[in-house]
Amino acid sequence: MPFDQSDFNELTRKAAELTLETADVPRLLRLRLGPDHALARAAEEMLGRLEAFVRELRSFHGSPETDQSDSADT
Amino acid sequence: MTEADYEYLLRTLSEARSRASEIAIAVRGRVGVDHRLSELGNSAVSQIESVLTDVRKVAAEEPASWGEARLDAGAETKASTGALKNVGVALDFSAQAADIASEHWFPAFVNELLERYRTSGGITFEIVEQVLQERKEAFAKDLEIARRMYRSYPHMFPETQAQRS
Numbered sequence A: 001m002p003f004d005q006s007d008f009n010e011l012t013r014k015a016a017e018l019t020l021e022t023a024d025v026p027r028l029l030r031l032r033l034g035p036d037h038a039l040a041r042a043a044e045e046m047l048g049r050l051e052a053f054v055r056e057l058r059s060f061h062g063s064p065e066t067d068q069s070d071s072a073d074t
Numbered sequence B: 001m002t003e004a005d006y007e008y009l010l011r012t013l014s015e016a017r018s019r020a021s022e023i024a025i026a027v028r029g030r031v032g033v034d035h036r037l038s039e040l041g042n043s044a045v046s047q048i049e050s051v052l053t054d055v056r057k058v059a060a061e062e063p064a065s066w067g068e069a070r071l072d073a074g075a076e077t078k079a080s081t082g083a084l085k086n087v088g089v090a091l092d093f094s095a096q097a098a099d100i101a102s103e104h105w106f107p108a109f110v111n112e113l114l115e116r117y118r119t120s121g122g123i124t125f126e127i128v129e130q131v132l133q134e135r136k137e138a139f140a141k142d143l144e145i146a147r148r149m150y151r152s153y154p155h156m157f158p159e160t161q162a163q164r165s
Helices: A005-022 A022-031 A036-060 A064-071 B003-031 B036-061 B066-072 B074-121 B124-151 B158-165
Strands: none
Touching: A005 A022, A005 A036, A022 A036, A022 B003, A022 B158, A036 B003, A036 B036, B003 B036, B003 B074, B003 B124, B036 B074, B036 B124, B074 B124
C-alpha cells in the first residue's frame, strides 16, 4: 500500500491537537493535589508520552524512512 | 477537588483515550506494529487509560454528600420547594446520560480490543469479557458522577430543564 504523506501529516496534526487539548489535565491535578501527588505525576507522564509521540511523528516526516515506506507492510 | 473538576477530567481523559487510540491504530497501520512510532502511540494510550482509571478511583472515593453539602450552604429554600421535582429530573437525566455515554464507550471498547489483539497477536473470550466488565464498571461510576453533577449544578444542564418545562 503506497505511503500517503498527506494522510500521515493529518495524523500528526491530530496528535498535536490532542496533546494541546490534554495539557490542562496535569495542570489542574498539580494545582488541586500538589506536584508530588501520584495522580499529578501520572498525568505529567501522560502528557510527556503524548509529546514524545508527536515529536517522533514530526521527525518521521523528514526522515528517509518516510520515503522508503512505500514498501511498508500495511 | 470539586465535582466540576472531576467532570472535566473524566470527559477530557475519556475523549483523549478514544482519539489517541484512533491515531495510534492508524499510525500502526501505516508503519507496522514493530515500529517505534507504534510503541510510542501504544504507550501514550496506555498512560491515558491509566490516568483515567486513577481519576475514576479517586472520584469514587469522594464523599457522596457533595450535593447535600452545597444545599446546606445556601439552597435550602430551593431544595424544599423543588426536592421532588429534582428527583424526577435526576432520574430522567440518568437515562439521558446513559444514551450519551453509550455513544462513547462502544468505540473505546472496540479500540481497546483491537489494541490488545494487535499487541498480543490474539485474544480470548475471557479477555473480551474482562474488558467489557471493566467498561461496565467505569460506565456505572461515570453515570453516578453525572447524577451527582446534575444534583449539584442543575444550571449546567439547561437543555434538560427546558425539556422538563
